[in-house]
Amino acid sequence: MSFNIIDRRLNDKGKSIPNRQRLLRRIKDSLKDSIKEGIIDSDVKNFGSDKQVITIPKRGLSLPEIKHGKFGVKNIVVTGNEKYVRGDKIPKQGGQGNGGKKGSPDGQGDDEFKFELSRDELLDLFFEDMELPDFIKNTIKAEDNFENRRAGFITDGTPARLNIQRSLVVAKSRKTALIGPKRKRLKALKKELEELLVVIDSTKDEESLKSLLLRKDELETEIKKLKKKIAAIPFIDEYDLRYNHWVKHPVPTNQAVMFCMMDVSASMGEWEKEMAKRFYILLHLFLSTVYEKVDVVFIRHHSTAKEVDHDEFFYSTETGGTIVSSALDVMTDIVKERYNPNDWNIYACQASDGDNFVFDNPKVHEVMTQRILPICQYYAYIELDEHRTGQSDIWSMYENFAQNFKNISIRKIHHIKDIIPVFRKLFEKENS
């Protein structure tokens, strides 16, 4: 035998992974641009849940090919001629034919290359800008929680899961089914033999004795054969084996609600909005890994506050002065109505440029310390300060809170990578 048969199905399936990584490295800038667009377009809730399909232009995605151009005269052999004869002219499609030999029509539009990123790859690129520390990445990328539960028996499995009792039970029933009729027959034969022997003993006649003895031999051979057959049936067979069956069962977890509050006065521009959005997405992603159900409530405010939906939160164009307490009031109202702190874990994140109507500050202080911080699991505040304009009212106040309460974290954001530290306390707490 000059051949081998090898089962490679359990082998490493990821042979193309290093090649895929190299491809990703090469087109990383295009990918990042595409992701940025994706952030702007997508829902806070949906980001990262679906596979992202990216389209990039093909140019730059192939090695150059040394090949003939389209210009010139060539002969082509074609099959399936039903009707043409020599001299026939078959019109070309697209009406080519350029005057002058210099026109080589090579104007294909850039074909686009469609590329699907897995959730992991997408999150990696999203986080790269933000310099996410590893332990946070791992938390966010981690799979849902499952537990294993018993679910009866199955005919295939690993030796560790073999259920011996069950297998023997099945073996016994198989044996019974197979041997039963044989045993019955054997019993009948033995009985016949016994009776025959008695008859033989009492027979004196030579003639009849001969036939009786013949019959005796027949019976004995048949009995021998039958016994052999019975012995050949194994007491256990591969077919009988039964293994314990385990199924994965998702672990129900508690629920959380996330309050997103944003100051929409005129001072919040595109950059500020993008930072705020990343901020909300990050918290949502994190919470999604810990809680099975995460509700999101959007509250926008200038001098008045309103609960809105996702689109209005980011795209509506009302502006006005700034009264922060309006938002806080709305939040407490909603909590009272819909989110009992006993049943829900409450998280809040607030984004603002720091300004507030000066007479509002005492109210903010009261609402925060009396009604919000006591019920929140965590309160994150980011102040969007691209141009470093110095201390703001809200900042000083919240700084004070941060010293007295453990569940609040504040940060000034000058750059995208400043977002993470706001969450550090939160993540550390959850992971301890």
Next chain:
Amino acid sequence: MKQYKPLTTSSEWTFELIQEYTEHIERIAKEKYDLDLYPNSIEIIGSEQMLDAYSSHAMPIMYNHWTFGKSFVSNHNSYKKGYTGLAYEVVINSSPTIAYLMEENTMLTQILVIAHACVGHNYVYKNNYMFKEWTDAEAILDYLKFAKKYIADCEEKYGYEEVEKFLDACMTWQFYGVSKYKRPDDLSKKKQKERDKKRRQMMHEDAHEIWSTVPDLNKGRPDEMKKEKFPKHPEENILYFLEKNTPKIDEWKQEIIRIVRKIGQYFYPQLQAKVVHEGTATYWHYTIVNDLYEMGLIDDGFMVEFLALHTNVVNQPRGSAMMNPYALGFFILKDIERICTEPTDEDYEWFPDIAGNGKPIETIKWASTNFKDESFIQQFLSPNAIRHFKMFSVEDDSEKPYYLVNDIHDKNGYKAIRERLARQYNLSSMIPEIQIENVDAWGDRSITLTHTMYNGIYLDVKETVEALKHLRYIWGYDVILTTKDEQGTKHITYIISEDDIDIIDHMAEDEDDEEDQIALAFQGLYGGYIP
């Protein structure tokens, strides 16, 4: 023939059945048809592994490169959309010959793949003259292991970006790494080590050949020395030339050039023997499966499945300029069978050497081992085949808005059609002929190449410019490429310098004004593309 009962009638395969059928198949191949084969290694894989396999030229081990990643994504996208099925057969030219069977295949499909790949393709790999000359089946996998590790080590030492840039440049020219008229050297590991040692010695001992052209004034005037051409004769093995002669090149870069050209050399015959390969493999799967049926090892149900599958494989779509190599190769070999056993008068006229020789198997073996596609078609494409496929030829002039039918499948057309079809498989029609003409060793160290036009066809301008930029990156000095026709007249010259690209159109109306020439070139040839 000994009679058997079908080993199975179910479509489910098992390892035992694969074993038994393979034993029968190999025995038929060796005892009935006397086919000399490499040992076979049959590997069962899943569909994702199959995708992995043929995204990197099907080699089980290969160095990593982003083009393979892209190839994987493309294939994966097509597969998911249902545009293409996965190949049933992927087989590797090595000893033992590796054939992959997908676990989703039915029993009959596995039988077909085994006959097709483990007998048919195996036979061609071992016995066809092109493969015997250019590939070393026993050493290739070890060599690829070495190559993969070497490149990975370079990535660590010198940074993946630099290695990737250099690899990209070399791979662009991977089909220009073969010396068509010299015997290729060995791939074995031991010789590799010896060569490394030798190379290191030589590095210390002599300067590159180029610098030996520095004149010795005692020997004569510098002008005379200048006239000595380097290289003396045009060099077609561009990568080899670069490996040996690039000024101040690092040793690891030389080794990478060497790796790319060795692998290019390994795949070189594959480009030129597709029809021979697939035709032979199809012929043997057809013959052997029929034998299995006659012996009773497979039943009618299997045969029905087989005929459906086989018909699909050898289907040639009508009105197509793309010739299915399975269809063409199989038909030609079956035709040879007919010519040897029941020739018509026409056959006697066209194939006097083999018509009626009564030795179909021997002739088929000879046809599949001593020819490559171009010569195979030129030798064996019969009028019968031309009529069967209803072949006709058209002239495609890119300046005209129509195709002109110049020959059809009648008595006056057979010869022309056969010659034209054969020419389509000529290497130069697929890979433009480019050679290194000269190096200005004494002056600016620029390297000049000549492209000899095939059928008066120009190179694709955009791609050529990019490819020449890569060449410049390897060489380090300016690169000049001139397109000449078969009479030696210059048509176009590309000049790639560090910051600039010039294209000169020698056939421009106003030949005397060079500036005009360049302007015209940009305007017309470039088609508006600004580099």
